[in-house]
Amino acid sequence: MNVARRSRLRRLIRKQTSKLSSSVGLLFSLGVPADTVNRSRLLDAISDEATRFDDIILTDFPDTYYNLTFKTLLNIRFAHVGCGDASPLFAFMDDDHGLNVPALLDYFHTFDRDGKHRGQLRRSVFGCINKRAGVIRQPGHKWAVTRSEFPLKMYSDYPSGPCYFIGAEAVAALSIATAFTKTFVFEDVYVGLTAVKLGIKMHDLPDMHIHGPPENTELRWVPLIASLEYFEKHII
DSSP: OOHHHHHHHHHHHHHHHTTOSSOOOOOEEEEEOSOSSSHHHHHHHHHHHHHHHSOEEEEEEEOOGGGHHHHHHHHHHHHHHHHTTTOSEEEEEOTTEEEOHHHHHHHHHHHHHSGGGTTOGGGEEEEEEEOSOBOBOOTTOTTBOOTTTOOSSBOOOEEEEEEEEEEHHHHHHHHHHGGGSOOOSSHHHHHHHHHHHHTOEEEEOSSBOTTOSOTTOOOSSOOSEEEHHHHHHHTO
């Protein structure tokens, strides 16, 4: 359910955005609880939370790892149809990570003003971009796929799933293209495959610590992306 984690993330975002001139929206995308025994009770709790905070999208399929691609498609289409004019950029992030919101806004404003990148913000993907990642065939491995599922030896470039950003025009293009593109089990790879198919540019973000930084690591400055626990120690 991650109720406590969502509360922590709301608090982190609220702490950072309370004095910003830019508005920042936050939505949580949830699937139907996989726990069939307690599903009714859990759905009631989700309904109460949604009524209280008005920031929850509830899908109609089980909330499991192997349904992440379907959840991502829903999120992209919701951003396209429901929020398309609200922002030039959308973040897609796991709820165990946090954002350095002021630093991210500064970074993207600078990127957008840079002559060689002018006009690319709304048409790009940003994150920790995996390049030339090999396909795993080992049976039983969490990320193993068969040749019938994916025949090539390497994936196209793709953003690491825990956190990435997509410009509004790229969101619209992906929303439409994925309706005509066969799904793939790993959502971040699927986003990358579709982005490459569309010619969408992908940019590495600096200062990203996916699932980190390691405990007790001293950083010279607060990163753009890190674990929720890290930001709670250094921002809240």
